[in-house]
Amino acid sequence: MSLPPGFLDELRNRVSISSVVGRKVTWDMRKSNQAKGDFWAPCPFHQEKSASFHVDDRKGFYYCFGCHAKGDSLTFLRETENMSFMEAVETLAREAGLPMPERDPRAAEKADRLSELAEVTEAAVRFFRMQLNTGAAAGARDYLKGRALAQSALDRFEIGYAPDARQALWDALTGAGIAGDKIIEAGLCAKPDDGGAPYDRMRGRIIFPIRDARGRCIGFGGRALSANARAKYLNSPETPLFDKGRALYNLGPARSACGKGKPLIVAEGYMDVIALSEAGFEGAVAPLGTAITEDQLRLMWRVSPEPIIALDGDAAGLRAGFRLIDLALPLLGPDQSLRFCLLPEKMDPDDILRQGGAAAMTKLTEGAVPLVQLLWQRETEGQVFDSPERRAALDRRLRAALAKIAEPGLRGHYTDEIKRLRAEFLRPARQAWSTRGGRAIPVVKPLSATRSTRLASAPNDAIAEAMREELILATLLRHSALVPEFEDDLDRLTFPDPALARLCTALLAGDTPQAEDAAALLELPHIAIAPPVRSANADFARLCLRDEFAKHFARGGLDAELREVVEDMEDLADESVTYRLARASAARNESERSRLNDSTDLGEDRAALSGELQRLIESQIWIKPKK
Known part of the structure; x- marks a missing residue:
């Protein structure tokens, strides 16, 4: 039978020689370069361990540097399967989906x-x-x-x-x-x-x-x-x-560029391809004014295992991507998939290159999302899943889409990824809880502004008390008429900061504080809770000062008393220790009663301190006086 040369060319174009030879050999992936169509393996025609058998996918030929066997895909089938020429042609024609030409002498x-x-x-x-x-x-x-x-x-x-x-x-x-x-x-x-x-x-x-x-x-x-x-x-x-459904614009140059490591970018039109190529993206192709067909998709995969589909940033472009998903799902495999480059709205690749240059386009292509992400977007975008029925409908659509994937292993991985996306999408926000004092209390995560405060960055008693002293000083600055009433208490405060010490001295002497010292104090964030300067707030300021001084001195006295008790424990293990602890405990209790509604609660530190105090008191009851 006489075959037209065009038929054999079409056959070789549709079925790559690497897919034919790959059934009989195991590729040496360290030596092979799939992107360039360059494959190496041990020769199937003679016994060897080294990869001397070379397949050039672009040229469609194989050659062994050991036994010198060579030929194309038809020759390989004839040699390995003992087929006749016409049997090899018929085998490839069935694989390519091409009908055998009629026995026509013309x-x-x-x-x-x-x-x-x-x-x-x-x-x-x-x-x-x-x-x-x-x-x-x-x-x-x-x-x-x-x-x-x-x-x-x-x-x-x-x-x-x-x-x-x-x-x-x-x-x-x-x-x-x-x-x-x-x-x-x-x-x-x-x-x-x-x-x-x-x-x-x-x-x-x-x-x-x-x-x-x-x-x-x-x-x-x-x-x-x-x-x-x-x-x-x-x-x-x-x-x-x-046949526009079996052709791609710029296919030949793009194939050469992808063989040199360039990505295969599928744009919409002629001008997009030209603009991409001129900007350095030589691996650009375009379908010819129609939606991508199965034949075009197979052509792309022959050039690159993972083409990047650059969708125009409009509703029509997104719909084209959604349609392509259904076409591609049955054809997907571990070595052939798609990624989608979602362009900004109302922009095509030419627009991107004009406004941002090659760097902007590179950033978009490198951020292309896998097909599974676009599938999930298609099934969930713009929808509300607030009922079991709607969630069940979503599950049914997703199962139907995943069932189209023919390769079992790949289908399993898609299923796992969809489950993960679904769990994240439908999982309600969880409230964290903690237990304090036998009660469950919701845990509220602090704001970033809160986490950056001085108290949060060093949550200890020394910082808290220093901030209390600053608050007292700021209140007296705003209500200087109250200084004589609290002169003795103010005189007992010590300020390591020279600026605060100057402010305290000026208030006690009745002098005007230095403006920069006062401004620096009043700009501290926690000073915002100090009573403002209004005559109606004088009584409130007086109550606040009394409370803050009481807390400060009670806390300081308790800490000093506890330190002395611990130091004297060995020498003064008698009723006097118990008496001193009882007095410190009473002072602490009096202070704590005024702090029940205080926003600067010591929390777990206070509980630990109370427990330590109680253990000290109980231990002294059983200590016998020294003789």
Whole structure:
């Protein structure tokens, strides 16, 4: 049976040689470079331990440096499975989903026809490129200049212009001796139903040639310059050369770039791909004006195991990503998945590059989220799950989505991740509790402002008492008329801080305190609770001062008494010790009664101190006096 060369090329494009050979060998991942399509393994044709068997996925060939075996995927199947040539072709065709061509003796003639059509499209490329330099293309050049495209970019992507004339391309190609039927079959011109003269399909548009992975021009995309055009973008029709559902714009250059370590970025349109490539993201491709198809997805995975889908930052872009999830789920595997780069609202990659440059785009691509995150977002965004029924509906949708994943191990990992996301999403906020005095008390986490205070950073009695002394001094500054009433108590205070000592001396002497010393004290955060300067608050200030002085001196006396008792325990183990402890305890109790509602509660420290005092008192009851 005679097979068209185009059929075998399509077969090799759809089924990578690494997937065929990988069933028979174990790759040496230390030596292989999957991103570049470069694989190494021990040779399956002769016994060896070293990885001398090389597979080049991009070129579609294998070679062993030991036994010198070489060939393509068809040769490998014939050699390892003892198949005939046609059996190997049929095996790969079934795997690729391609029907075997009919036994047509004219198959070679059809293949030749495809080559002839490719020659026609190449002639059209040359015509469109020349037209971009004419006076009629001034508007097109202005548009491209406004998009900041340099001449190097125009040359690299072979951008051209289709004149706004009915038969400009037709006349040029037929005048060059190209048959009219080939021009029409290549999708460049169309013949009207009324039998009139053929007309150009692309008119008054900027032209983007579309090439396949082999570099052949298979079709064109056209961007309208007129606001009244029926379609902003127009692609070539389906032809023997062009199937837009099985092609990607810029596929060939992107494959080479990804082989050198560049990420594969899937953008929406031609200009996005060009802008990305010019900014250094050469591994950029785009579907041809339609939603991504299964064939396009497989093409992407042949280039990169984890393409980054750059979605436009609008509702339409997000919907496209949600649709792609359902397409990709049944095809996912450990070595092929997707990540999604969610762009800011109403912005595409070209906008990002214009405003933030390559660094901004790099940050977005590096932050691309895995497919499972977008799946969870799709099923939960904008919804409320405040009832068992709604939560059950969510579970049903998620189970249905996960059931589409064919690979069992991967499906298990997706299930675990969805369970984790669900638990975090639906878990109610928990209140922490502690027990104090036999009662359950809610634990309230302090604010950051609270955690940074002096008392919180060093929670001990010395700090608390120093802050109490500062509060007393600030109250007397605000109510200096009360100084004579508390002169004796104030004179007993000691201030290690020279500024506070100066303030105290000035108050006792009836002098005006230094302004900077007073300002520094009154700016302390805890001074805000001191009674303000108003005549109506004088009595309240007097009560506060009495209370604070009582607490301060009771606490200080208790601490001093306890220290002396501990020091004298060995020598004064008699009733006098018990008496002194009882007096200290009474003073402490009197102080504590006034502190029941005090916001500066000592908490657990006070409880520990009371317990220690009680143990000392009880121990003295059983100490016998020394003889």
